[in-house]
Amino acid sequence: MTFSRPVEDEVDRLVAAWRQERPDLDVTPLEVLSRVSRLSRHLERERRAAFASHDMESWEFDVLTALRRAGEPYELSPGALLRATLVTSGTMTNRIDRLAAAGLVVRRPDPEDRRGVLVRLTPAGMHRVDAAFADLLRRERELLAGLEQHEQQALAALLRRLLIPFDASDAPAH
Amino acid sequence: MTFSRPVEDEVDRLVAAWRQERPDLDVTPLEVLSRVSRLSRHLERERRAAFASHDMESWEFDVLTALRRAGEPYELSPGALLRATLVTSGTMTNRIDRLAAAGLVVRRPDPEDRRGVLVRLTPAGMHRVDAAFADLLRRERELLAGLEQHEQQALAALLRRLLIPFDASDAPAH
DNA sequence: CTCCATTATCTTGACGTCGAGATAAATCGA
DNA sequence: TCGATTTATCTCGACGTCAAGATAATGGAG
Numbered sequence: 001m002t003f004s005r006p007v008e009d010e011v012d013r014l015v016a017a018w019r020q021e022r023p024d025l026d027v028t029p030l031e032v033l034s035r036v037s038r039l040s041r042h043l044e045r046e047r048r049a050a051f052a053s054h055d056m057e058s059w060e061f062d063v064l065t066a067l068r069r070a071g072e073p074y075e076l077s078p079g080a081l082l083r084a085t086l087v088t089s090g091t092m093t094n095r096i097d098r099l100a101a102a103g104l105v106v107r108r109p110d111p112e113d114r115r116g117v118l119v120r121l122t123p124a125g126m127h128r129v130d131a132a133f134a135d136l137l138r139r140e141r142e143l144l145a146g147l148e149q150h151e152q153q154a155l156a157a158l159l160r161r162l163l164i165p166f167d168a169s170d171a172p173a174h
Numbered sequence: 175m176t177f178s179r180p181v182e183d184e185v186d187r188l189v190a191a192w193r194q195e196r197p198d199l200d201v202t203p204l205e206v207l208s209r210v211s212r213l214s215r216h217l218e219r220e221r222r223a224a225f226a227s228h229d230m231e232s233w234e235f236d237v238l239t240a241l242r243r244a245g246e247p248y249e250l251s252p253g254a255l256l257r258a259t260l261v262t263s264g265t266m267t268n269r270i271d272r273l274a275a276a277g278l279v280v281r282r283p284d285p286e287d288r289r290g291v292l293v294r295l296t297p298a299g300m301h302r303v304d305a306a307f308a309d310l311l312r313r314e315r316e317l318l319a320g321l322e323q324h325e326q327q328a329l330a331a332l333l334r335r336l337l338i339p340f341d342a343s344d345a346p347a348h
Numbered sequence: 349c350t351c352c353a354t355t356a357t358c359t360t361g362a363c364g365t366c367g368a369g370a371t372a373a374a375t376c377g378a
Numbered sequence: 379t380c381g382a383t384t385t386a387t388c389t390c391g392a393c394g395t396c397a398a399g400a401t402a403a404t405g406g407a408g
Binding site for chain 3: 263284289
């Protein structure tokens with residue numbers, strides 16, 4: 001036997017309300033884009049919960065993973081980090097300060113460019129980020145459990161096509 | 175003739191980097207969920223730009239549209255507004271204060287519940303939100319122009335399935 | 349009818365982000 | 379080589395959000 005499940009989400013209700021109030025407008029873009037925004041908001045809450053058990057904040061994770069992904073020697077410039085995390089330079093300076101104070105990264109002058117700085121993951125930082133990342137993946141897998149493999153792939157492919165224009169002509173925030 | 179276009183986005187690069195660094199982990203969840211997060215971030219920037227020409231902030235738009243969608247008499251409680259916008263109650267109080275100061279909404283006691291308050295859109299607020307919304311829809315349609323109608327529908331349907339668990343068991347923020 | 353858990357909103361302080369501008373080094377053209 | 383422009387990072391003040399807790403009214407159990 002099957003149980004009846006809700007087949008509507010908040011965006012369906014939102015779109016229906018708009019069609020009622022503004023039948024003159026075509027609100028179909030919301031079907032995709034409002035869902036992206038709302039889902040992202042929910043995901044952010046999930047992430048926060050996942051990291052809480054590792055004594056880690058989302059912003060810390062974002063920076064540390066960028067360094068972790070870079071591979072040996074786990075070192076990037078602040079500029080590269082802000083492009084990877086989509087935050088402004090003031091924010092990144094602040095984040096690096098706090099991560100350095102916590103001993104998770106170290107800052108050193110760039111030997112090739114005296115304007116520049118390099119930020120490197122410490123062994124402690126590496127340990128922390130690896131543990132948190134494994135946990136995050138576990139939880140994210142559960143969120144996607146409702147979709148078959150091929151559906152996840154289709155979804156990823158469609159999202160990629162929306163993302164490419166942004167990622168190509170990247171005028172990053174300063 | 176055809177031009178070669180980039181077929182990769184940042185997430186492809188991010189996933190490739192993880193597979194290099196952590197071949198022991200299955201990072202496929204990122205293919206969907208990182209794209210959702212990053213796309214949402216880009217969309218937020220677009221929204222900000224769209225509203226700038228209407229002297230409006232994103233947060234104002236979020237509250238005013240919730241009231242606009244409610245239909246006559248364009249009135250909701252703060253509690254309903256915070257559930258619609260996924261912010262906490264302290265944030266909503268602050269937002270209503272500022273919107274009221276700007277003359278875009280008015281607050282009045284709920285005649286049926288002396289604990290409660292009702293927030294109503296003013297004619298000025300209605301005018302502002304209608305103009306901004308039309309503009310936003312125009313811009314969002316362009317962002318989706320790369321996808322065929324049926325692809326947009328497929329994308330919306332897949333996103334809905336991820337969203338339903340969140341929107342069903344809604345433990346709202348207080 | 350009273351008590352108490354619940355609901356609705358607001359208050360407050362801490363905190364992270366943004367945006368504009370400052371500083372300094374590198375780069376390019378004349 | 380000099381000056382102007384660009385690039386890289388940091389500083390700082392304004393601001394919005396969150397989380398926890400305060401206040402007050404409601405509604406159901408006994």
